[in-house]
Amino acid sequence: MDEAECQEIIDACRKNNVKLSIGYRMQHEPNTQTVMQFAKDKPYGAIERIDAVAAYSGGENRSPDNWRMRADMGGGAMYDMGVYPLNGSRYAAGEEPVAVSGRHEITHPEAFTEVDSTTHFTLEFPSGAVAECMTSFVKPGNKLEVTCAEGSYYLRPMSNYNGVQGATSDGRKLDKPIANQQAAQMDDDARAILQDMPVMVPGEEGLRDIRIVQAIFKSAREDGKRIEL
Structure with a gap:
C-alpha cells in the first residue's frame, strides 16, 4: 500500500533469488502492446495528451465490510481501478511523470465513509x-486515448478482461485477438522462470505506480496542489 511495503517485497525477492512480477495483465495484451510500441516509435509524432479512464458504477451498493470500502485493506477507486489509467498513461507516454495533481470528487458520502469514490488526477x-x-x-468509463502532433489513437475499452480494441487516426485497426489475458500473463511469467529471463512487469513497476498514487492522495489532501515527483 506504500513505497516502503513495495521495497520490502522487492528486497525480499532479490535476497532469496526469486522473480517478482506485478499482475498487470494489460501489458500482456497485444493491442496494449501496440500502444506501448507507439510510445517508442512515435509514428504519429510527439505525444501531446493522454486521456485515460477506468471506472464503473454501482459501487455505492457494496457492503461496508467489502475490502474495496475499507481504507485499511487498500480500498477505494484509486487503489482498485486507478492503477489502470495511471499505468496506462505511463506506458502510453513511454516516460515517467515529473509532477502530479489530484482531487477527489465527493459523491455518496453515506456509503464511502473511508475511501474515495471518484478521483481525478493529472x-x-x-x-x-x-x-x-x-x-x-460510481460512474462508468473505460478508455485510453493518445493525441499526438500528427495524429491520434485509442483503446476503448482499455482495461476489460476481453475485447480490448481501438484504432488510429489514419484508419489502422487495433484489434489483435487474444484468448485469455491472464493465460498470456502466466505463460510469460513461467517462461521468464524457465528460461531465467527478466519478467515483463517487474516489482519496480508496481513501486513506481504506488509512489505516484501516494502523491495523488497528498495532492488531494492539499486542495489539488501540484506535487513534484
Missing part, C-alpha cells in the same frame, strides 16, 4: 505531454 511528463485521468466506483 500527470505531467518531461516531454511536455500531459495525462488527464479519472477513476470511479
